[in-house]
Amino acid sequence: MTDDYRALNKANWDERAPAHAASPDYYVDRFLREADFVSDVVRFDQPRLGDIRGLRTVHLQCHIGTDTLSLARLGAEVTGLDFSPASLAQARQLAERAGTPIEFVESDVYDARTALGASGFDLVYTGIGALCWLPSVRRWAETVAGLLRPGGRLFLREGHPVLWATDETHxxxxxxxxxxxELAEPMVFADQGTYVETDAEFTATTTHEWNHGLGEIVTALLDAGLTLTGLTEHTSVPWNALPGQMKRGDDGEWRLSAHSERLPLSYTLQAGKPA
Incomplete structure (x- = not known):
């Protein structure tokens, strides 16, 4: 497989980054108005995340940096990494306007150890909607293990692979x-829009994506030498993933309008690198 997927996906994210930053769905205005505001995604997992003050943290696939800034506001010493220069431009602007020192590094996630150095982080954080852009979950797991210091941990909140397998057009x-x-060949999508509220029109519409089964993800982490320390499946997800079948709660999370017990929508996974 060639690396054509990277160029296609990067063009897609580069074009959408300014629209995402301008959209009310990312709450940039609230981040700038309220010094203690954190994203819904980070707030949802705060009890599981625990005290991260002083932890050297890397946020992989950080996009425009709202979750990255949220981690910094909880006291972590954060570096954000993303392959999209346009996304990082928005992230740097947000951090600067918020008065929060955050380093942002441009790199493909598979090259993160080269870009950031090995075995230097107490915490590797990956958020919603990241793994689907990667063709090999094993390479991702090896990258995570390589970034963590002995005794460090991975914290992952993701859309559930059963949700990713569900056709939202029904x-x-x-x-x-x-x-x-996970398959060798990608799923190829052509989408004129994006997942946030925006009037912007886009020309980079083709993306290549992959699903990864929950067992594949866990096995990849175990094979990379990490120890699974937590796995919680949730009946909610932070966006309207199945239009016409969901309702939004007061916590900002979306759930099935009926029979929410029938489908896992997201999960939180934690794993540690043995000391």
């Missing part, structure tokens, strides 16, 4: 329309 029923397991 508004009348839950329909599995995409692969659950």
């Amino acid at each position: 508004t009348e029923a839950l329909v599995l329309g995409y692969p659950y397991f």
Whole structure:
């Protein structure tokens, strides 16, 4: 497989980064108005995340940096990493305007050890909607293990692979329309829009994406030498993933309008590198 997926996906994210920063869905104005404001994604997992004050942290695939800034506001010493220069430009601007020192590094996630150095981080954080852009979850797990110091940990909150396998164009029923397991070849999508509220029009519309089964993710981390310390499946996700079948709660999370017990929508996974 060539690296064409990187160029296509980077063009997609580069074009959308300014629209995401301007969208009310990312709450940039609230970040600038309220010194203690953190993103819904980080707030949802705060009890599991625990005290991260002083931890040397890297946020992989950080996009425009709202979760990165949130981690910094909880006291972590954070570095954000992303392959999209346009996303990083927005992230740097947000951090500067918020008066928070955060280093942002441009790199593909698979090259993170070269870009950042090995075995230097207490915490590797990865948020919602990241793993689907990577063709090999094993390479990702090896990267995470290489970044962590002995005794460090991974904290991952992601959309559930069962959700990623669900065809969101069916508004009348839950329909599995995409692969659950990782395949060598990508799923190819052509999407004129994006997942936030915006009037922007886009020309970079083709993306290559992959799903990774929960067992594949866990096994990859174990094979990379990490120890699983937590795995919680959730009946909610922080965006309207299945239009017409979901309602939003007061916590900003979206759940199925009926029979929420029928589908896992996201999960939180933690793993540690043995000391």
